[in-house]
Amino acid sequence: MEISSNTQQDNKKVVATCPACGLLCDDMSLEIKQSGIKVLNTNCTKSIQFFEQPLGETTPKINGESVTLQQAISHAVTLLKSSKNPLFAGLSSDVQGFRAVYSLAQKTNGHLQHLNSESMARNMAVLQSTGWQTTTLTEVKNRADVLMCIGTDIVSHNTRFFERFIWLSQDSSAMFTDSSKREVIYIGENLNTQAGVSPDGKQPTSINCSQSDLPEILAVLRALIAGKKLKMQTVAGVQVSGLLAIADKLKQAKYAVLAWIAKDLDYAHAELTIQTITETVALLNSQTSRAAGLSLGGSDGDTSANNANTWLSGFSLNDDKFDHDAMVWTNSFSANKLPGKTDFPLIVLGNANTTFEQIPDVFIPIATPGLDCVGTSFRVDSAVILPLKKVRENKLLTLSEVVTQIEALL
């Protein structure tokens, strides 16, 4: 885009979009120098790690030995031709990258499995069993007067959530509520509640409990909101009176937002916890006020992959385990997230900085959308889809370019 022609100049500044987490912050101010990129306006470590990563080894490899791109592609083709049912795993990319891999999987009788499939499946289970009533980030920013963070501190996943959507910076503002007066409630295990302290120092309400007790505690909270009179004084060590106070806050809110992150609800049948949250939202909406659920997190292009898979196939991505006899691991974004150990042929189309525990049969370094090439990504709320920019110059091919070449030879 407009950047590419200017990257030779020193100290060029651009505004870019960061795909390092599900928030897709598109206000990233970058300084682009010959020596590398510097993030100027945030100390979000995920963004800094993303934009400031060095350009890694760009030569493809077969069994760890450097080869030409054509050699690597033709070896990948050979491996895929002798596979009956390859598994396409990882799937961390943007819409265009995913679409290309989807097409290759169709052609090779392959299955798809995203590296976040386990946590994504928790949300999909709820969507497919009861549905939900949810909101999106701009609504939260302008409307939310009570925010409840359930089983998550949010900021471990979405660093700038409170800064951008709750407390707001000087030149940003909420249309329908006084952002500095928002009520923040945490409930979960040893959560870091620091981000929930308001600009004028008001501490958030916090209930500490073990993550595995969340189902029981949330069920009691829902019962209290439903107006049930309970005899018990405590539930899983938590005072019912404290929960009653929270129930009142939620009912009195003009727009209560109940947030969760599926990855942080990491225990058996966590989908039931999410369902209790979304049912609580539906209950509030059926009474006298407004409320909404908010599923946060979103990383490794999971929201993009899930949406694209759904319109292409009619189905959401799932967490089924598949028999396979070869693995194609695709990861445009992260150098650290690796395939599990496999005894089958392994083809990796990945970030140029990837270092392996298991040397793959074929490794083709690919461009990272938002850094080395343009792209399109879904924000975690699925409402907003943003273009990603190319901010540095190199010769890496995109995932879809590589996959298209492979597909053409099959």
Added chain:
Amino acid sequence: MITHLKNGRLYCPVMGADGVIQDIYIRDGKIIAKPNASEKISQTYDLTGKIVMAGAIDMHSHIGGGKVNIARMMLPEFQETKNYSEPEAHICTPNCSHHATPNTADTGFRYIEMGYTAAFEPAILPINARQAHLEMADTPMIDKGGYAMLGNDDYFLRLLSRKADQKAINDYVAWTLHATQAIGIKVVNPGGISAFKFNQRRLNLDENHSYYQVSPRQILKSLSTAVQQLGIAKPLHVHCNNLGAAGNFQTTLDTMGASDGVPMHLTHIQFHSYGTEGDKKFSSAAAQISEALNKNKHITADVGQILFGQTVTASGDSMMQHLNTKFASPKKTVIMDIECDAGCGVVPFKYRDENYVNALQWAIGLEIFLSVEDPWRIFLTTDHPNGAPFTSYPHLIRLLMDKSFRNEAFAKLNLDAQAMSNLTSLNREYSLYEIAIMTRAGAAKLIGLNDRGSLSAGAAADITIYTDQPDREAMFAKPDYVFKDGELVVKNGVVVKVVWGKTHTAKPEFDIGVEQDLTQYFDKYHTIQLDNFKISNDEIASDGRGGVITHTQSN
């Protein structure tokens, strides 16, 4: 390269051809006048005894974007419905997959197999437009386009509540069309989606939004005026307040007057034609609505016919869909507030012919079809997938063209509903010419597609050829040939070539100065930058597979 279609019987309302035997010539994707003898004809199709129409155009079908994808995501069980029992079985064509939530490839294939060459997504949330276009880009075979939703977005409501002048509204409307690559403007439950976020649960035409203190009537007036003054061909697309509520016909009648004579299109009007008579306090107001449509020449409408079976309702109308969550079948729903821009509600629904309300809804739709006199002002839709999947169009066409078939179907309905409908007293049977108006010429004219919906020289060669069969359902389900931009893409009901179609847009001129205020608004209240809101032509082109066609109004 000239293709010659010989001896076909043409039904083309643009040419006034009502079953005229006439040849058609195609060159470079366009229909041309008879070439001179020296020009070489490379291919000839003998269409003796065949019926020739322009490719059909679906002017209202939810084919892409957030809520459609949520419906797919929520309803994996819909993807595997192959064996039908009653009542589905008697509404389906044998080949009909009857998916209410087809994937993008299915969507394109099922449309082209029926001779439809374009479909328009009627509810593009501006903030979510990129997704709608991504999905439409992955929809093969047909042309597409969409209407951008305004009227519940806070930017517009702020303008209206501070009594901004009409020019400011016009500039914002035009800017939105450009930014979202849409061809028309839609308003859904004017003001109501926003009001729901402020905890209002219903909003009537002259009731004020509690925060902005503006009424749906003011919203309709302002937006319809903007559309007219900007020279956008497609009249404001209006999904009225009080969707689906008994007694809502009065709102619909009043809405017709809300624009003071400025053109408006009332969509899925069947869902807005309900009275409160009878024991069940739910009755047909089709007669009143049709009479008003006949009288109000500035109003057009599509029906949004329901047909029996399983489907899903996917609407921008979060306020009314929230009230419908209790009717969900299977029992699951999604309701969303979206980006200070819009909302959505996805509620799966099973229409049953033994159910009084559903049976009457079916009859109401048909009563409207048969009572509205001017086929140029009424359009054939099921509001896919809300009333039924678009794959049921051939069945619907037969219901309109075949009175005895219609009356047989009516006789199977809930008896109380039969008693409340005058359907069997309506003897009208649509002609092929009238079907061609509704599904081709009229739709193209309404949307402002200058070169579609016509078989005359200069039009794009989107052409559908049928065998004349007394069973109109069988006939319209499986054309012999479909040409898309001059290429043969369907033969005997089967796709023989995959093409990708283009995206139709309208881009009226406006004062770019509007971006100054919008930039400030975005920086302060939104969560993305204004520049990222705008969708470029390159994005639609999607590596050369797609492309943008921009229509200008000719008058």
